[in-house]
Amino acid sequence: MNKLNLEKKILKQYLEENTKQILQKANSIKSGHIGGSVSMSQFLLPIIYYLEIENSIEYRLVLSKGHASLGLYSILSLLNINKIPFQNYCTNDPDSFHGHTCKNSFNKLLASTGSLGHGLPIAMGYSYAQKLSKSIIPTICIMGDGELQEGTFWESILHFARMKLNIKIIIDFNDSIDTDTLKIDEAIKSFLEVHELNAFSYSDLKKGIELINANGPIIIFFRTVKLANVKNYESKPQWHAGIPNTLELSDMLDKINIKLED
Amino acid sequence: MxxxxxxxxxxxxxxxxxxxxxxxxxxxxxxxxxxxxxxxxxxxxxxxxxxxxxxxxxxxxxxxxxxxxxxxxxxxxxxxxxxxxxxxxxxxxxxxxxxxxxxxxxxxxxxxxxxxxxxxxxxxxxxxxxxxxxxxxxxxxxxxxxxxxxxxxxxxSTSECELDNSKFKKIKKLFLEKASKKPNFFEKYESINKNRKNILSVLFGPDSKFLNNYEQITKRSRNLITVPIITPKTLKNLAFEIQNYDEIFLFIPYEPSSLISKLLNYLTNYTSFKPSLIKAIHPKNIFFDNSYMKESILNNFSEETKIM
CATH class of the missing domain: 3.40.50.970 (Thiamin diphosphate (ThDP)-binding fold, Pyr/PP domains)
Known part of the structure; x- marks a missing residue:
């Protein structure tokens, strides 16, 4: 129960299908942040598979990097949890789901997000409420590494270190930010315990799931790369929110090559 | 408080x-x-x-x-x-x-x-x-x-504003909920002097009393309305009330633009409503890089905006 049972081979197939449908969707509706959606899916897909499909574990989720909604909606659709948000993503339908994460898309989401730096305080507040109510439901907060520059991260972390909540902060560390600041991972590691995992390693993904299962506060840096699974398109700033045209899409689809070591 | x-x-x-x-x-x-x-x-x-x-x-x-x-x-x-x-x-x-x-x-x-x-x-x-x-x-x-x-x-607010009971009598309360224990949306007062002109003064919070011409205008007003709680329902009810006056003075001791636009939105429902004057009295939107008392800022730097 505490371990991911999904076989590596099947996970690879899921990741391939997920990458494909994210790229196709972005092309067809001319919208979506494909870079962060694909990098986040690398670890979020097995996590949601474990929590929702293999087990039905009570948890709450905040997608603080709300622009990766396409990734979340794609996973929900692929795993047959809720197909509507992906189907109805950025359409003309008045009930369509817009480009940032909407809490109505998934019953585990605590908040609609989009503006960076809002997720962690909300997740902490919710988790504190759980602690007061003697509940052990874990709260998972997914952030991007760029978002760690927001003041609210540093503010919240002052409480994180003291409140001992059952909260899992998972950072999609795709390292695509190029600002003239300190190396933020080194800064965080200098005073907090951080678990650094490689999202392209099957055993690290399994380790990540074990950490999510453990009670108490956890910070995980999942090392990812934007469009790592599309050869020649890896880690290019233009694919943060860039939309592939039809030619680029067909080239990308040809070059999908899922990276997943043992 | x-x-x-x-x-x-x-x-x-x-x-x-x-x-x-x-x-x-x-x-x-x-x-x-x-x-x-x-x-x-x-x-x-x-x-x-x-x-x-x-x-x-x-x-x-x-x-x-x-x-x-x-x-x-x-x-x-x-x-x-x-x-x-x-x-x-x-x-x-x-x-x-x-x-x-x-x-x-x-x-x-x-x-x-x-x-x-x-x-x-x-x-x-x-x-x-x-x-x-x-x-x-x-x-x-x-x-x-x-x-x-x-x-x-x-x-x-640091100030309080209780209306002078000897000069006004309370004639109407509107409640947030039906039960009378609930707080009021607003209270309506009538002057004991019935000969006053058909003027209404509306006070948005206790600091209204510091605004310029507060004394003079309220002394001429037949009715006063105090508004402690602003909700869409308050504004709707307020619009209904104020359609019956010739002159209306809104005492708003803060930046008034959103409040005025929301109130006007409700007032447009009353097509027969033709007041000769609606005026907002409010503080000027400037920075005060000197040491002034609150009363002095609200009184000396207040501005009158004619709305209708």
Missing amino acids: RNTLLKNISQKLPTMRDIIVLLGDLGTFQMREARSLCPERVINFGIMEQSMIGFAAGLSKGGYYPITYSITPFLVDRAYEQIKIDLIYNNNNVLILSAGASFDYSNLGPTHHCPHDVSNLLSINHPCIVHPFTKIESIKICDYLIDHKKQAYFRI
Whole structure:
């Protein structure tokens, strides 16, 4: 129960299908942040598979990097949890789901997000409420590494270190930010315990799931790369929110090559 | 009003177990006993208003009713996006208590002034803005908000404004809810002098009394309306009331634009309504880089805007 049972081979197939449908969707509706959606899916897909499909574990989720909604909606659709948000993503339908994460898309989401730096305080507040109510439901907060520059991260972390909540902060560390600041991972590691995992390693993904299962506060840096699974398109700033045209899409689809070591 | 309210909340904390107070390093002295009695539910969250509002949103989502307390500009200006997204867009009800309405901290300078709080909150559709006229009214409204876990912005002023009973009689109360124990949307007063012209003065909060020409205009008014709570329902009812007057003076002791536009929106429902004058009296939108008393800013730097 505490371990991911999904076989590596099947996970690879899921990741391939997920990458494909994210790229196709972005092309067809001319919208979506494909870079962060694909990098986040690398670890979020097995996590949601474990929590929702293999087990039905009570948890709450905040997608603080709300622009990766396409990734979340794609996973929900692929795993047959809720197909509507992906189907109805950025359409003309008045009930369509817009480009940032909407809490109505998934019953585990605590908040609609989009503006960076809002997720962690909300997740902490919710988790504190759980602690007061003697509940052990874990709260998972997914952030991007760029978002760690927001003041609210540093503010919240002052409480994180003291409140001992059952909260899992998972950072999609795709390292695509190029600002003239300190190396933020080194800064965080200098005073907090951080678990650094490689999202392209099957055993690290399994380790990540074990950490999510453990009670108490956890910070995980999942090392990812934007469009790592599309050869020649890896880690290019233009694919943060860039939309592939039809030619680029067909080239990308040809070059999908899922990276997943043992 | 501040001490009264914090005392009221302190007394509720031991029994009302779904209240959590987050202090922005303000009010720690007044809340010290409550904090020692309920250390898990009275948190001095620190000087981080944005995270405090976000955290409050999470608490609200988790079934609690958080009360956040700090100085107005640090809550409303600095944490504006958190109020907009985490509270209003995400439907997380939180009671924001703010100290320092408009120019309460006048001597501390423009960094501590916040005359645009109400306007900014109305422009993001904040559903309930409170500025009580007296301590008694403040307790009544606070109890109501806590009992019903309302999304509310509570603007605590250092001044009180009780109307002179010898000159006006109370003729009408409109309630937030039907039960009479609930706080009033607004109260309507009539002058004991029946010969006055058909003039209405509307007071938005206790600081109205400091605005220019307050004395002269209210002395000429047949009726006065005090508005302690601004909700869409208040404005709708207010529009209904004011259509019957020739001249209307709105005393708004803060930046008035959003309030006026929302009120006008309701007034347009009354097509036969033809007042000769609607005027808003409000403070000028400038920075005061000198030391003025609050009364002096509101009185000497007030401006009259003709609306109709």
